[in-house]
Amino acid sequence: MRKYAIGIDIGGTNTCIGLIDEFGDCVAETSFKTAPFAKADDFLVKVADETQAIINDNAIEILGVGVGAPNANYYSGLIEFAPNLPWDGIIKIREFLSQKLDRKVIITNDANAAAIGERIYGGAKGLNDFLMITLGTGVGSGFVVNGALAYGHDGFAGELGHTIIDPDGRKCACGRCGCLETYCSATGVVRTIKSFLSESNEESILRNIDLNKIEAKDLSLAAKQGDKLSIEIFDYTARLLGLSIANAVAISSPSHVFLFGGLSSAGELLLTPLKKWTEHYMLNIFKNKVKIELSQLPNNKAALLGAAALIFDDCK
Ligand SMILES: [Zn+2]
Numbered sequence: 001m002r003k004y005a006i007g008i009d010i011g012g013t014n015t016c017i018g019l020i021d022e023f024g025d026c027v028a029e030t031s032f033k034t035a036p037f038a039k040a041d042d043f044l045v046k047v048a049d050e051t052q053a054i055i056n057d058n059a060i061e062i063l064g065v066g067v068g069a070p071n072a073n074y075y076s077g078l079i080e081f082a083p084n085l086p087w088d089g090i091i092k093i094r095e096f097l098s099q100k101l102d103r104k105v106i107i108t109n110d111a112n113a114a115a116i117g118e119r120i121y122g123g124a125k126g127l128n129d130f131l132m133i134t135l136g137t138g139v140g141s142g143f144v145v146n147g148a149l150a151y152g153h154d155g156f157a158g159e160l161g162h163t164i165i166d167p168d169g170r171k172c173a174c175g176r177c178g179c180l181e182t183y184c185s186a187t188g189v190v191r192t193i194k195s196f197l198s199e200s201n202e203e204s205i206l207r208n209i210d211l212n213k214i215e216a217k218d219l220s221l222a223a224k225q226g227d228k229l230s231i232e233i234f235d236y237t238a239r240l241l242g243l244s245i246a247n248a249v250a251i252s253s254p255s256h257v258f259l260f261g262g263l264s265s266a267g268e269l270l271l272t273p274l275k276k277w278t279e280h281y282m283l284n285i286f287k288n289k290v291k292i293e294l295s296q297l298p299n300n301k302a303a304l305l306g307a308a309a310l311i312f313d314d315c316k
Pocket of ligand 1: 161162172173174175176179181
């Protein structure tokens with residue numbers, strides 16, 4: 001008998017709920033806007049109702065419900081002070097959903113869920129030590145060490161995006177300066193584009209784009225056409241990300257690093273300089289041992305698969 005789990009991906013803009021089988025097929029799916037709910041309690045009722053509707057419609061028994069959400073804490077079952085969600089404070093999501101649905105509920109942040117998704121459905125099958133880096137609106141990460149996702153003593157382990165790479169660097173949304181995220185997230189790359197354009201007189205395709213509308217994907221398009229300044233920006237970004245990966249490798253010694261989302265869609269434009277800089281900064285005992293690869297999760301379903309994978313991973 002095929003096994004099923006519910007995956008729920010809660011984002012600042014949309015919330016998606018999917019019925020996923022053990023092979024990664026999404027059997028049914030629904031989504032709605034996150035923001036219109038004035039109170040977190042109203043939002044939770046909607047999540048529970050939509051989830052129950054999917055279970056009823058498909059008349060399938062599920063193993064449990066996995067939730068990936070910003071600042072979701074695996075241990076406490078709470079979403080705590082998530083800056084990208086419209087509600088302040090603490091949201092008791094696990095308690096609410098497990099009571100309402102009468103099912104096992106596991107929650108964690110979206111990058112950790114992506115790491116487990118990679119292990120169950122993607123390129124990390126059979127790997128015991130790897131690092132997942134999600135390059136999106138922010139920079140997230142999940143560290144799998146000795147076969148288990150590292151949650152740390154408080155459930156928040158693996159915040160590579162908020163490790164400081166320059167104490168005098170750019171202001172970060174977390175209130176500090178110089179976090180990796182301020183350079184390698186989609187908005188970080190846009191900041192780099194603007195500073196390169198203002199500090200250089202070099203001709204560039206990027207100069208034809210309205211600076212207020214410029215996006216990270218414009219950089220890939222320009223670099224693919226051989227735009228020199230765009231290629232320099234990729235190199236600059238890859239150097240900082242490579243530095244962070246080399247530091248992370250020294251801590252947890254992964255065999256693989258997977259990249260997902262945003263900038264990773266640039267493929268070799270990012271990978272080639274990233275591999276060069278990672279090796280450049282790598283401690284000699286780790287040199288030429290760590291593979292850097294793109295995630296094998298399908299882009300449009302990765303968050304749902306990751307959330308559902310929390311349940312399948314737990315049942316192994
Ligand atoms: Zn930060």
